[in-house]
Amino acid sequence: MRHRSRICIALAALVLVTGWVAAQELAPIQLPAPQTEGGKPLMQALKLRATSRAFAPDPLLPQTLSNLLWAAWGINRPDSGKRTAPSARNWQESDVYVVMATGAYLYDAAANMLKPVASGDLRALTGTQDFVKDAPVTLVFVADTARMKGSQGDMHQAYAWGDAAFISQNVYLFCASEGLATGVRAMVDRPPLAKALKLAPSQIIAFAQCVGYPKK
Numbered sequence: 001m002r003h004r005s006r007i008c009i010a011l012a013a014l015v016l017v018t019g020w021v022a023a024q025e026l027a028p029i030q031l032p033a034p035q036t037e038g039g040k041p042l043m044q045a046l047k048l049r050a051t052s053r054a055f056a057p058d059p060l061l062p063q064t065l066s067n068l069l070w071a072a073w074g075i076n077r078p079d080s081g082k083r084t085a086p087s088a089r090n091w092q093e094s095d096v097y098v099v100m101a102t103g104a105y106l107y108d109a110a111a112n113m114l115k116p117v118a119s120g121d122l123r124a125l126t127g128t129q130d131f132v133k134d135a136p137v138t139l140v141f142v143a144d145t146a147r148m149k150g151s152q153g154d155m156h157q158a159y160a161w162g163d164a165a166f167i168s169q170n171v172y173l174f175c176a177s178e179g180l181a182t183g184v185r186a187m188v189d190r191p192p193l194a195k196a197l198k199l200a201p202s203q204i205i206a207f208a209q210c211v212g213y214p215k216k
Contacts, residue, residue: 026103026116032063033112034070039177049172052181055135055212059100064178065137066112068211071174072096072139073167075109083109085166088159093147094167094206097140097197099123104140104197117197125193126208127185135181135210140193141167146202157204164206171209184209 040048060068070076073096076084087094096107098114101121105114124133126140143160145151151159168184175182190205199205 026119028116029105029114031066031112031114034066034074036070045173045176048176051183052214053131053183054215055181055210056215057134057136058213059136068174069096069107072171073107073109085170087163091147093143094163095142095144097142099126099138099140100136122196125196126188128187128189132210135212137211139171139209139211141206142199143204143206144202145204160204161206168207168209171211175211180211181214182209182211
């Protein structure tokens with residue numbers, strides 16, 4: 001009887017632990033449809049473009065996050081699937097990972113959705129400076145070299161960084177238009193971040209970019 005009781009207790013504990021782990025798992029986030037009209041004129045946004053290293057902790061509103069991601073790397077020509085930023089040979093090798101306090105997600109532009117990658121607050125892994133843990137959102141630009149068909153291996157990083165820079169500038173202009181703070185950086189400890197994001201060996205981390213409200 002005692003042996004049977006121990007088995008029952010162990011099974012009950014396993015059920016509780018399994019339920020707790022499941023509760024910790026991230027769910028996909030369906031973003032609201034991006035608003036593709038409005039904002040400041042281009043020349044004014046260029047005038048206001050700036051890098052910030054101080055961020056308020058307030059989370060971005062879902063609509064703001066949706067608009068930000070569409071501006072960064074959304075599909076602006078649905079008939080062809082082409083994007084708001086160019087890519088060499090239209091490889092579209094770039095992926096945008098969204099790192100927030102709740103976890104890390106992969107932006108799916110076609111579905112306008114955030115797909116869960118890893119739970120937990122990984123923001124401190126996205127840069128070597130202290131301020132990176134304070135920004136409510138960090139975008140990590142990752143290139144998958146497996147999509148670069150016909151490219152020499154020694155050119156992979158050049159293409160990856162160049163295409164990520166286009167995306168980053170879109171983020172800068174959106175933030176300038178919306179009164180948000182942002183700052184891109186190459187100072188990233190790539191191996192631990194790649195492990196946390198469960199990246200494949202073919203994937204290269206180019207840059208990370210914080211986005212949030214200005215710190216008052």
